Amino acid sequence: xxxxxxxxxxxxxxxxxxxxxxxxxxxxxxxxxxxxxxxxxxxxxxxxxxxxxxxxxxxxxxxxxxxxxxxxxxxxxxxxxxxxxxxxxxxxxxxxxxxxxxxxxxxxxxxxxxxxxxxxxxxxxxxxxxxxxxxxxxxxxxxxxxxxxxxxxxxxxxxxxxxxxxxxxxxxxxxxxxxxxxxxxxxxxxxxxxxxxxxxxxxxxxxxxxxxxxxxxxxxxxxxxxxxxxxxxxxxxxxxxxxxxxxxxxxxxxxxxxxxxxxxxxxxxxxxxxxxxxxxxxxxxxxxxx
Amino acid sequence: xxxxxxxxxxxxxxxxxxxxxxxxxxxxxxxxxxxxxxxxxxxxxxxxxxxxxxxxxxxxxxxxxxxxxxxxxxxxxxxxxxxxxxxxxxxxxxxxxxxxxxxxxxxxxxxxxxxxxxxxxxxxxxxxxxxxxxxxxxxxxxxxxxxxxxxxxxxxxxxxxxxxxxxxxxxxxxxxxxxxxxxxxxxxxxxxxxxxxxxxxxxxxxxxxxxxxxxxxxxxxxxxxxxxxxxxxxxxxxxxxxxxxxxxxxxxxxxxxxxxxxxxxxxxxxxxxxxxxxxxxxxxxxxxxxxxxxxxxxxxxxxxxxxxxxxxxxxxxxxxxxxxxxxxx
Numbered sequence: 001x002x003x004x005x006x007x008x009x010x011x012x013x014x015x016x017x018x019x020x021x022x023x024x025x026x027x028x029x030x031x032x033x034x035x036x037x038x039x040x041x042x043x044x045x046x047x048x049x050x051x052x053x054x055x056x057x058x059x060x061x062x063x064x065x066x067x068x069x070x071x072x073x074x075x076x077x078x079x080x081x082x083x084x085x086x087x088x089x090x091x092x093x094x095x096x097x098x099x100x101x102x103x104x105x106x107x108x109x110x111x112x113x114x115x116x117x118x119x120x121x122x123x124x125x126x127x128x129x130x131x132x133x134x135x136x137x138x139x140x141x142x143x144x145x146x147x148x149x150x151x152x153x154x155x156x157x158x159x160x161x162x163x164x165x166x167x168x169x170x171x172x173x174x175x176x177x178x179x180x181x182x183x184x185x186x187x188x189x190x191x192x193x194x195x196x197x198x199x200x201x202x203x204x205x206x207x208x209x210x211x212x213x214x215x216x217x218x219x220x221x222x223x224x225x226x227x228x229x230x231x232x233x234x235x236x237x238x239x240x241x242x243x244x245x246x247x248x249x250x251x252x253x254x255x256x257x258x259x260x261x262x263x264x265x266x267x268x269x270x271x272x273x274x275x276x277x278x279x280x281x282x283x284x285x286x287x288x289x290x
Numbered sequence: 291x292x293x294x295x296x297x298x299x300x301x302x303x304x305x306x307x308x309x310x311x312x313x314x315x316x317x318x319x320x321x322x323x324x325x326x327x328x329x330x331x332x333x334x335x336x337x338x339x340x341x342x343x344x345x346x347x348x349x350x351x352x353x354x355x356x357x358x359x360x361x362x363x364x365x366x367x368x369x370x371x372x373x374x375x376x377x378x379x380x381x382x383x384x385x386x387x388x389x390x391x392x393x394x395x396x397x398x399x400x401x402x403x404x405x406x407x408x409x410x411x412x413x414x415x416x417x418x419x420x421x422x423x424x425x426x427x428x429x430x431x432x433x434x435x436x437x438x439x440x441x442x443x444x445x446x447x448x449x450x451x452x453x454x455x456x457x458x459x460x461x462x463x464x465x466x467x468x469x470x471x472x473x474x475x476x477x478x479x480x481x482x483x484x485x486x487x488x489x490x491x492x493x494x495x496x497x498x499x500x501x502x503x504x505x506x507x508x509x510x511x512x513x514x515x516x517x518x519x520x521x522x523x524x525x526x527x528x529x530x531x532x533x534x535x536x537x538x539x540x541x542x543x544x545x546x547x548x549x550x551x552x553x554x555x556x557x558x559x560x561x562x563x564x565x566x567x568x569x570x571x572x573x574x575x576x577x578x579x580x581x582x583x584x585x586x587x588x589x590x591x592x593x594x595x596x597x598x599x600x601x602x603x604x605x606x607x608x609x610x611x612x613x614x615x616x617x618x619x
Contacts, residue, residue: 003378011370098481102453109389109455113396113415200370201397204390205453207366214367255368259375265361268368 004256010131011252012245014196015215016138019244020145021188022215027223027240028149029181030161032216034090036189038097039071040208043190045101048110048203057118061194067104068190071097072182079182080175101205108205117198134195141191142241148184149237157181214251221276222247251276322354323561326376328386328395331364333506334532335546336387339407342550343385343557350558362391373398383557389456396421403560407553410456413571420566424553426544426574427456428529430464430503436542436579437501437527438471439599444498448476450489450515452507460503475501486511490518497524504529504543512536516585523590534580535610539589540596542605544574578606585611 018040025033043064050060071093078089102108118137123130148154159167160177168174189211197203222243230239254275258268327343329336344357358376362369373395376384384404386395392406396419404419408426415421437447449464451457461477468475476497478489486508493500500519502508508515509530516537519526528538531545552572559569579600586593600607 003374007371007374007378010374011367107455107458108453109393111393111411111415113393113411113419114417199397200366200394202390202393204366204455210365252367252371256371256375259368259371265363265368268363 004253004260007256008249008253010199011256012249013131013134013138014199015192015211015248016245017141017188017195018192018211018215019218019248020141020241021185021192022212022219023240023244024145024157024181024188025185026216026219028154028158028161029178029185031086031182032090032212033072033075033182033185034087034212035071035075035093035097035182035186036090036212036215037208037210038094038101039068039186039189040193040196040211041101041203041205042071042097042104043068043193044197044203044207045105045110045193045205046190047194048112048115048197049105051112051115051117052110057116057120061118061191064190064194065187068193069183069187071100071190072184072186073179075186076175076179076182080178098205105203105205110203111201112197112203113201118195119198134199137195141188145188146237146241149240153180154237215248217276218247218251219244220247221250225250322356323351323383324379324381325355325357325383325385325557326379326381327357327359328369328372328376328384328391329359329361330369330386330388330391331506332361333510335506335509335530338532338546339387339550339553342547343407343554344550346551346554347557350554351561369394370398377402383560385553385557392421392423403557403566405553405557405560408549416567420560422556422560422566422569422571424549424556424572424574426546426549427460427504428543428574428577430460431467432577433501433503433527433529433542434464434467434471434473434475436599436603436605437499438468438473439603440595441499441525445472446474446476446494446496447499447501448478448493448497449501449503450478450480450486450508451503452480452505454505454507457503457505464501464503480508483507483511486514490514493518493522497522499525499527502526502528502533502538509533509536512538520585520588525589525591526585531578531580531608531610534582534585537582537585539582539586539591541580542577543580544577545608548576549574576606578608580608580610583609583611 021036025031046067047060047064050063051057075089075093078084078092079086084092119130119133122133156172156177160174160181164174226239226243226246254272258271263271327340329340340359348355360372360376362372369391377399381402384395384399384402385407386392386404387407389409389411392409392411395404396415400419402420404421406421406423409423410425410427411423449461451461465475465477476494480486480489500515502515509532512533513536515526526538528534528541529543530541531543534541552574556569556572560566579596581593581596583593597607
């Protein structure tokens with residue numbers, strides 16, 4: 001029982017920044033940003049390459065975040081300057097990032113098993129301390145993200161997602177908002193990639209495949225479950241964050257539960273999908289009734 | 291309220307079933323050794339490695355042994371869940387297959403021995419975990435020298451490979467080995483299986499042969515390259531028996547089953563008390579030449595030249611011409 005909960009918790013933890021990033025793009029900016037598949041690997045790749053070159057893990061982590069933000073800014077630039085549809089811009093960026101990631105990494109896989117990382121010292125003193133240090137870093141991201149949502153910039157980003165044209169007519173710089181939004185969203189995805197690489201012991205060119213879809217699925221799931229219960233507008237930002245956590249945790253909870261039932265992996269995703277659909281249907285029924 | 295009840299029912303059901311102990315009831319028989327095998331992706335080669343490992347360990351271990359085989363279907367999240375699940379089940383020994391899977395297992399499991407099968411990792415990776423390795427790679431230089439010995443008149447080949455952590459440095463080595471022998475080796479990389487058809491249709495007209503290293507992605511689409519080789523009447527040379535069964539002309543490689551056998555020997559040493567640090571990385575030294583007579587005939591190649599060089603270099607010849615060729619043609 002504890003093993004199941006621990007497995008769910010540790011797996012969810014590393015993907016929380018990713019969920020926050022997807023929450024920003026999908027819920028607040030109202031865009032499906034496929035760049036995330038690429039920027040997840042970019043964060044892992046930049047971090048792994050720099051630490052293996054002997055740079056400080058802190059510097060490598062900062063560089064990974066910066067590169068993620070640049071990738072998001074590039075997607076925003078494609079949308080703005082290139083007049084490309086947001087979904088297509090994300091797909092194009094993700095496409096381009098494959099080559100960029102390969103060029104940065106120099107090889108498809110970088111081993112981090114014996115390289116000093118942000119958490120290697122803590123894990124050296126035991127798993128509890130190791131996971132506490134991971135949770136601390138994730139907690140900082142969550143606090144910073146919540147503060148951002150409550151700030152003027154956060155409100156502007158929300159308004160941008162609701163009606164960018166109106167915001168533009170009122171004299172706001174929507175280009176700046178678009179770049180900020182997509183930059184932040186991909187910064188968070190890169191953070192998740194860099195943290196995941198440290199936990200699983202390597203950065204790999206293929207590790208981002210499907211991350212956007214898992215993240216979006218989890219966010220929708222969390223929101224369908226939680227948001228019908230939240231009526232107060234001032235609780236909106238907090239409940240969106242909580243919905244992201246619930247969604248990610250529930251995804252891994254179901255995945256780990258099914259694994260423990262010795263389900264044939266061929267049918268695992270089928271069952272996972274059916275169970276997720278059951279949760280969504282329950283939520284939709286409630287919404288329809290209300 | 292009804293909704294809350296529904297959610298709680300679903301979660302409780304999963305929780306109760308997920309926490310259900312699937313292990314068999316305790317009996318008076320000696321406790322079985324629990325071995326967890328992690329397979330990253332569905333592939334016949336992975337099954338052969340697993341079979342060799344299970345057969346050898348079961349036959350030689352003096353105690354009963356139970357294998358828990360986990361198949362991650364190429365999903366990194368699923369693979370992580372599976373390793374965590376095995377960890378919670380008090381597995382005595384982990385046997386991940388392939389480099390990435392071994393890296394992930396070594397990063398997550400520090401307190402139990404791991405035998406990485408078909409895994410290539412630097413020695414430094416073994417310092418913080420109980421990791422032993424069976425390296426299945428033969429050097430690409432050997433392959434290129436063997437090809438050159440068979441076809442001394444051919445000067446230009448194309449190597450088709452995927453963007454894989456193990457393959458990338460091997461391709462560089464193969465190109466360098468070719469250059470040393472005066473061969474031009476053109477490189478064609480694929481990032482996904484659909485790219486293979488485009489590559490097969492855009493081979494240089496001067497190419498006199500197609501080379502494939504031990505590359506799971508390319509091998510899974512070997513029929514596409516086999517068709518191109520048949521059309522051009524050039525040899526398709528690979529590095530594993532499965533691809534030869536499926537249409538390649540010949541391969542210099544090791545038997546996948548044997549990788550499992552070598553891994554089981556390492557596992558036996560560990561279970562008998564030898565520390566993993568005292569076990570050197572196992573290299574596969576028994577090379578075989580796998581041939582497919584039907585494919586060689588379609589590609590217009592002479593079998594006798596291959597046999598002659600295999601004999602000269604003391605490689606065993608294994609004829610794997612089978613029914614599967616008919617299925618893919």
